[in-house]
Amino acid sequence: MNCQECYGYIDAYIDNELDIASTILVKQHLRACFGCQQLLETRKAVGALLDNPQVRFEVPDSLFGRIQSALPVSRSEVNQRSRSRFVIPWFAIPFALAATIAVIFGLIFLNQGGVFDRSPRNALAQDVISSHVRSLLATHLLDVPSTDQHTVKPWFDGKLKFSPPVHDFAERGFRLTGGRLDYLNGREVAALVYQRRLHVINLFIWPSASGGTTAAESFSKDGYNVSHWVRDGFEFWAVSDVNAEDLRAFAGLEMQPS
């Protein structure tokens, strides 16, 4: 690899967007070329300056409400307003009845296919996601902002009837940023917050009714990835918009914290 080629690859190299073969070539070239080492340093220096959350612009508080009220009312509300214009002719009634029955059978059929699955587990998954979304919206992500597991764990004492296991995996790319109390499944639960690059992972923990340990079960819903497992008598629900692979890696770390 020459300097020209290295120049073309250096950004992808820094951003971990390069395939393994090219990464090795860039590394080899960097070892031999002082000029390109300097280039790498300048790129890193720029990156370090940009890696500051304050450079981003924060959403003005008023915008959230403004957009919610700007979104159109649902069509059913619109129909209610103009209902008086519709008069149902008497001969349409049998057809309407037939259509209604057809729809009911259709819904029953769909339900058997699991389209409206409101099993307790699915409902809980939905609650976990909602809780994750709320935590990001309401700027109430953290009650105890700390990257120290020895600060976060004692904080829960006296606030919960159990003591959740707290581990930091910063060196593995999942940094503990704090914790808060949350309410799920009809009880108070511990929520630990981790950061994966710019993504937030919420980990909800509470004592399991069944106890024991189970393997992690992962799925995605509404664009969020969810992972659930039981370890040493605690229920764990992890939810985030990180990719499924990262969340599985996170679940793997949590299941066997050293």
Place this chain on the structure above:
Amino acid sequence: MNDEQTRTRFETLLLPLMKDAYNLSRWLMKNQEDAEDMVQESYLRAYRFFGSFHEGTNCRAWFLRIVRNTCYTALGAHDLKQKQVSLDSEVDEIEDTSPLPPVSLCQKATVEAVREAIAALPVDFREVVVLRELEGLSYKEISEVSGVPLGTVMSRLARARHQLYLILSDRKQHDQL
């Protein structure tokens, strides 16, 4: 799915993206008022197009593309014309790969200085820097949002970072004087 469910799903998926949408819009429009208007317009457009949103699509990239296009439309023909020029120059201009002067950037450069440096970039460079460095998108996602091939994402990012380095190191020398 009825209207209410659609609305709930829309809000669950898209309202959490407001931070990202606003940040992108604010950087493209360069002022708060326009940025807010563009975010609102983007939400309305997204609501209209929500029927074409499919499960499994990358929601953030899908929405940021709408935000980006809304901003570009508002920025108007003038800026788009400039963009054409810069696209041409992208091909013609030969990259300067000569070793850079070994100036280390002041790590304590103020947030304001960094913001000014980003704001000074041409819009398509600014866009790629914001999407990568401030929004944390992958190259593939940036390519989806900006509607340009991966190779262009890479070369724009390289040139944008190079320019940022030049601007910020100039500033450092200036500050020392």
